[in-house]
Amino acid sequence: MSQVHLRASLALIGDDLRAVRDVCVTVDDDGVVESVEGWGSCPWDSAGGTWAALLPQPANAHVHSADGRFPEFGVDLGLHELVAPPDGLKYRLLSTLSPTETALDIWRTYRAAYELGVGLLVDFREGGGLGCLAAQRARSMVPDMDVLVLGTPGPSFPGWCQGLGLSSPLDYSEGVLRALTSQLRPSFTHVAEDPENRREGDLEVALRAGFTAIVHGTHLSRDDLQAIAERGVALVMCPRSNMWHGLRPPPVADAISLGVTLGLGSDNAAWNLPDPWGEAEEAMLIARSQGLRGAPAAVLEALMVGGYRAAGLEPRTVEEGRKLHAVLVDAYSTGILSAADTASAIIRRARAGLALRADGSRLAYLSKAGIY
Known part of the structure; x- marks a missing residue:
C-alpha cells in the first residue's frame, strides 16, 4: 500500500x-x-x-435503524400512535421480524448512512441485548463507519450494547436510572419531545440520573437549556422528525446562544433517511426563523463535531x-x-x-x- x-x-x-x-x-x-x-x-x-x-465526515447522533424496513408507514398517525412503547405501530411492526430480517434491515439503514458520507451513527436499538446483537451483525458490514449501538432493558441486556438509549427517563425509577447510567456510558434518553413529558419533569429526572446526552429537547425553555449547558450535557436535535410528527421546531437559536453542545440526528428511519445534512439545513432554517442570523457556523460545528462529542468520541x-x-x-x-x-x-x-x-x-x- x-x-x-x-x-x-x-x-x-x-x-x-x-x-x-x-x-x-x-x-x-x-x-x-x-x-x-x-x-x-x-x-x-x-x-x-x-x-x-x-x-x-458528519455525525448522525440519533437513529432508530430497524424502522427503515417500513418506510412511510402510518403517515396519518401522531407521534404516540406511531412510536410509543410498547404498543406503538413501529413496535408492532418490528415484532413481526426475524433476527435475520432485523439485521438486514438495520444494515440497509447503515448502508444508506455510509453512502451519505456519515462517519458516526448513534443507533437507539429496541429489544434489549438481542436488539443490540442484530445491530452488531449489521455493523460488521460497514467497517469504515463508526456505529455506536445504544440499548434499552430487555432480553439479554446489556449484552452487545455499547451504551444506554432510553425512550424516556420517566419509564423507570430514579434508582434504576442511576444504576443504568453508572454502568453504561454514554447514556442517552429522549427528553421534552412533547409537552406532556416535559410537564412531568423528564429533564429534571434525566439530569439527576446522570445521562450524558439528551435527545430532542423540543419543549425546553431557556432556563432548561442553561441548566444543560452548565452541566455539560449534550443535546441532540432532530428537527425534521419533530416537524414530521407535528411537534414544534426545537429551540435551535436559544441552544446555540447559550453554548449547549449540539448534535444532530435523523431519528426514525421509517420517516427520514439517515441524513444529517438534511437535519443541519433544517436546523439552520429554524435558527433563522427564531431570529439568530449567525447560525451557519454553529450548525456546521454541530454536524461535524458536536455529534461526536455527544457520544464521547473524537470528531x-x-x-x-x-x-x-x-x-x-x-x-x-x-x-x-x-x-x-x-x-x-x-x-x-x-x-x-x-x-x-x-x-x-x-x-x-x-x-x-x-x-x-
Whole structure:
C-alpha cells in the first residue's frame, strides 16, 4: 500500500473547521494524515481536483435503524400512535421480524448512512441485548463507519450494547436510572419531545440520573437549556422528525446562544433517511426563523463535531497526525467554491455533490442510487 494524495480547492481543517484553500492532503501507509500543504505538492494522479471540497465526515447522533424496513408507514398517525412503547405501530411492526430480517434491515439503514458520507451513527436499538446483537451483525458490514449501538432493558441486556438509549427517563425509577447510567456510558434518553413529558419533569429526572446526552429537547425553555449547558450535557436535535410528527421546531437559536453542545440526528428511519445534512439545513432554517442570523457556523460545528462529542468520541476532523476520515464534494457544480458564506453553502449544498469518501487510505466512490 502506498501514500494517497487528495487535492481540493477548499478543505475544512481541524476541530475548529477552519476553511483552507488549495490544499493537498497526504495520507501515509497507515491511513494517517501526514501533511496538509499547498496543492502544488500533489502529484498528477491525486484524487480530487480543482472541483473538490474536502470535508470531515458528519455525525448522525440519533437513529432508530430497524424502522427503515417500513418506510412511510402510518403517515396519518401522531407521534404516540406511531412510536410509543410498547404498543406503538413501529413496535408492532418490528415484532413481526426475524433476527435475520432485523439485521438486514438495520444494515440497509447503515448502508444508506455510509453512502451519505456519515462517519458516526448513534443507533437507539429496541429489544434489549438481542436488539443490540442484530445491530452488531449489521455493523460488521460497514467497517469504515463508526456505529455506536445504544440499548434499552430487555432480553439479554446489556449484552452487545455499547451504551444506554432510553425512550424516556420517566419509564423507570430514579434508582434504576442511576444504576443504568453508572454502568453504561454514554447514556442517552429522549427528553421534552412533547409537552406532556416535559410537564412531568423528564429533564429534571434525566439530569439527576446522570445521562450524558439528551435527545430532542423540543419543549425546553431557556432556563432548561442553561441548566444543560452548565452541566455539560449534550443535546441532540432532530428537527425534521419533530416537524414530521407535528411537534414544534426545537429551540435551535436559544441552544446555540447559550453554548449547549449540539448534535444532530435523523431519528426514525421509517420517516427520514439517515441524513444529517438534511437535519443541519433544517436546523439552520429554524435558527433563522427564531431570529439568530449567525447560525451557519454553529450548525456546521454541530454536524461535524458536536455529534461526536455527544457520544464521547473524537470528531473525525481532518488534521495532521489523525487517521483520515473525509468526504470529497463537487464544490464547483454546487456553488460552494464561489459562495459568499462557506458554512451556509456547505450545509445547504454539500449533500448534492457527494462524490468520494476517504477512510484512511481507502477511497470509495459514493453513489446514492439505490439507497432504500
